[in-house]
Amino acid sequence: MKPNKFSSLGQYGLGIVEQIVLIVIALATVVATYQQIAHIWQAWAVTVGDLLLLFLYLEVMTMLNHYLGSGKLPVRYPLYIGIIALARYLVLDIKELDAWRIFAVSASILLIAMAILLVRYGHVRFPYTDGTDLQSK
Numbered sequence: 001m002k003p004n005k006f007s008s009l010g011q012y013g014l015g016i017v018e019q020i021v022l023i024v025i026a027l028a029t030v031v032a033t034y035q036q037i038a039h040i041w042q043a044w045a046v047t048v049g050d051l052l053l054l055f056l057y058l059e060v061m062t063m064l065n066h067y068l069g070s071g072k073l074p075v076r077y078p079l080y081i082g083i084i085a086l087a088r089y090l091v092l093d094i095k096e097l098d099a100w101r102i103f104a105v106s107a108s109i110l111l112i113a114m115a116i117l118l119v120r121y122g123h124v125r126f127p128y129t130d131g132t133d134l135q136s137k
Contacts, residue, residue, distance in 0.1 A: 022068060025060070033054065033057040036050065036053055052084055053088060056084050059077065059081045063077035076120070079112050079119075
């Protein structure tokens with residue numbers, strides 16, 4: 001189906017909004033990274049929670065860079081961010097968590113890791129095509 005001029009205009013407008021939001025996310029991530037580094041510098045101490053937060057920011061910037069470069073977002077990047085966020089939660093709140101919650105967070109990390117392996121296996125075993133191979137057959 002061929003898009004009409006209104007759907008093309010809407011798609012163009014949404015593309016511009018998407019780019020603006022991605023730039024805002026990138027700027028906010030850079031500012032948050034700077035603030036965290038300034039906090040570490042002022043405290044003159046680095047904790048595991050600080051490092052995991054910096055890794056979260058790094059993963060967000062990597063995800064944005066990949067998306068802006070290719071226009072595609074692999075589902076693995078948000079999964080990596082989820083694992084790091086859960087690990088940070090586990091590390092920071094370990095004293096307040098009961099055994100069942102620790103087990104649940106750990107099991108969640110394991111499930112996300114298995115999902116990443118499954119996605120990677122599917123990508124290697126069944127690589128993406130651009131659709132031109134199907135049209136030529």
